[in-house]
Amino acid sequence: MSWEPGLGLPFLPGCAFRDPTKTSFHRSQTLGYRNGFAFSRLPTVGVGGERLYVNQLSQAQLDELSNKGPTLTYGQGKRAPPLGFIPAHVAFDKKILKFDAYFQEDVPFSTEEHYRIRQVAIYYYLEDDSMCVIEPAVQNSGLLQGKLLRRHKMPKNDHGDHYHWKDLNRGMNITMYGRTYRIVDCDPFTQVFLESQGIELNPPEKMVFDPYTELRRMPMRKYDPPADFGPLKQFLTYDKQVLRFYAMWDDTNNIFGENRPYIIHYYLADNTVEVREVHQQNDGRDPFPVLIKRQRLPKTFVDKKKTFPSCVLEISDQEVLEWYTAKDFAVGKSTALLGRIFFIYDCDEFTRNFYRDKFGITDFQPVEIKKKSPEEVPQVIPPYNGFGILEDSLQNCFSLLPKPPRKDVIKMLENDHKVLRYQMVLESPNPEDRKRRFILSYFLSDDMISIYEPTVPNSGIIGGKYLGRTRVPKPGSTTENITYYEPSDFTIGSTIEVFGHRFVITDADKYVLNYMESNAESFPAATLQSLRDHFHPRQVVKETANSDIATLGTSRQELDELIMQVQEELKLHKYLNNKNIWEAFFQCDKDGSGVLDKANFLALCDSLSVPTNVLLVNKLIDLCSWGEDKINYRDFLKAFPCDLHPGVEAQDQQ
Known part of the structure; x- marks a missing residue:
């Protein structure tokens, strides 16, 4: 097989190689559109972008067709088919005319601005001749921006006419719903479209900006810091450098007071102070981490009048002569911060190095804080109130849920x-x-x-x-x-x-x-x-009474006669009180037996001044005797009549 120029290398083993000039290897498209209809066509380019000559006419055939006039062989000639109809929603799909415009709005209630300029964009949709007005959102404007007029056909006048793209041009005013918009410019597509339709466009105008917005965009005045150490240099030098002090607040003088630990932070960047509270587990306090928020603390105030509203106005430099600085904090000294005295007993290593390099202070001996041991409160048990059993009521003092x-x-x-x-x-x-x-x-x-x-x-x-x-x-x-x-x-x-x-x-x-x-x-x-x-x-006594029951009848008459004689005898002793005698004998007889010992009986008679030495009284005592050392005092009391004890005779009869 021989090789011919222009035909490439022979397709033999060892002779095939990749052509670096070929970059496209896809098949060509055989589907096309004409007048809105799809039709198939023969490919003109093969794989790799090589031109195909099989499906194309030669140059001689093309020349023949171009020079040959159409002739009718026979019959009437056929009319050419009409061009394909393309609807507007297809022809003008996604084709929009954009105009840049603005309108002026009055601001009646403002001392800084009398009117406001608001920039908008007017969109005209060619597919259905509708329009809409959109205002771009401006940050922090405070206005309801966005779509001012929704998309629809804008009325042009009261006769029912609507705006058309032929009515729009640069450098003109357009009124929609009582608001006049000034069109200043349009985008390139709009310019090309209008010029293609034979409309002569006016020259573009400059967009007018809102004067108040431009005033706010003016750069603020900058104050140059002094040549020496200023706030900016201080911030750049001491940023993130904080002095830490460990302090204690002694509140033991108040009721339920205690020693409470705190941490004082002094920020070197801006000379502010912060006081944080140290919480321990189960300390019974609310978990508020900050006692005094980060701020500049005044040290000495200006003498001000009593009528100065200090509880309303914030503290400014005019009311303060001196602020707290790093020199006012030292280990072993007390510092008053907003009316509360803190005792600083220690600091961290960075604070020691700062004071050693800045102020030359080397004494940082920490102070040992002696915590007062809490006094043991004795458990005072309240007195018994008389309700219920004492052990049962006592359980309420030992537990919230008492147990029996x-x-x-x-x-x-x-x-x-x-x-x-x-x-x-x-x-x-x-x-x-x-x-x-x-x-x-x-x-x-x-x-x-x-x-x-x-x-x-x-x-x-x-x-x-x-x-x-x-x-x-x-x-x-x-x-x-x-x-x-x-x-x-x-x-x-x-x-x-x-x-x-x-x-x-x-x-x-x-x-x-x-x-x-x-x-x-x-x-x-x-x-x-x-x-x-x-x-x-x-x-x-019971046995003696049973033995003497026979002789009781014979001695009862003698006893009654003797009692009457004793009563006549005792009339001479007017100092005797029969009521006291009865009460004394009954009180002495605690068991209520009616019998007393003879010794107790005689001692009681002596205490009551009863004349026992009288012969009739001695005879009555002998008659009332039971045995040698017992006396039935109830028979003896019959000689002392008293109405306070009527039930004694009934008991004797029983």
Whole structure:
């Protein structure tokens, strides 16, 4: 195979190579548009941009066609088809005329400007002859800018005509909705389009700017700093350099006051001071980090009048003679900042180096702050108010959610339904209260006491429950050391105090003696012996009374005659007070048995000035005697008539 010039190298192995002149390797487009219709065409360029000669006419054929005139072979010639119709929305799609314009707006309520110039852009859409007016947004103008007139056909006059692009030109006024716009210029596309349509454009005008806006854009006056160390040089030199001091505010003189730590920052860049509070975990304070915000702090004020409104106006240089500087802060000294005194006890390493290089100060010995130990506040338990059980009420002083006191369950189970009963009389100066009888019940299961007063008909006193079931503390016991009444405290003749009322125990149940004898190791010997002495003499008296019941009838008449004789004898002793005699004997007989010891009886008669040395009185005493050392004082009191005790005779008859 031979090689021919112009045909390239033979396509043989080793002879093929890439042509660097070829840069395009895509296939040519075979689809075209004519008069708005798509049609297919033969490609004229092959892959790589090489021209194809197969689908094209030769130069001789083209010359023949150009010189040959059309001739009709036969028949009438055909008319050429009309040109394709292109609608306006297709022909003028996205073709917009833009005009630069402005309008003048009056500003009636302003002293700085009388009118305002607002620049706008007028757009004319060729596809539907609509227009719109848009004002470019100006930063910080304070006006509602943007689209002033929406897109629509602008009315030209009152006859229903609308603006057309033929009505628009440079250097003219156009009025839309009562507002006159001055068109000063247009864009290049608009100029080319109008000139292509045979419209002669006016020369462009300069855009008018708003005078007030231009005034605001004027550069501000610049003040040159002095030649020496000025604020700018100070800022550039000491920027981000801060002195740090550790201070303490002593507020212990006030109520609930304490020593509170603070950090004082002094900014060298602008001589401002900031005070920050140091918070600790669970310190109970609001987490406000800054006590005094960063500001210049005045040190010395100018003498000003009392009428100066200092609480309204801010502090300026005219009211301050001297401001705080770095020289006013030192370790070991106190500084007053806005009325609060801070003691500086230490500083950081940068502050030490600054003072050492700037002022030559080398003494930075930190001061040790001795914290006062808080005083221990003793827990004062309030006095018992009388409501509920003391242990139960005491739990309210120890916890917000009080728990009931623990109970001895074993003791409650062992002593369930075991009750000790005693008879008491009220110790009172009122004679009516001495006749009242009470029954005290002591519950061994929980050491509680209840008092019941039997109802006495026609006594004028309502009986029933006198004290509910509760624990009764002993007199003199406190809330810290509380002691309650126990069975060992109840002896015959003993006095107990129940919430301010004093009672005397006069009798007890037989079950009390049996229970104490069966548990003698748990009770004092004096308590047990008191009950034994109380029940044994009563049995002796009862036996003596049974033996003398036969002779009682014979001696009753003799006793009545002797009492009448004694009454006649005692009329001579007018100083005797029968009422006091009756009250004294009943008060001495605490158990209400009607029998007294002879020695006590005689001592009581001597204290009451009863004439026992009279023969008739001695005979009456002998007749009222029971045995050798007992006397029935009730028979003896019949010689002293008194209306205060009408129930004594009824008791004697029983």
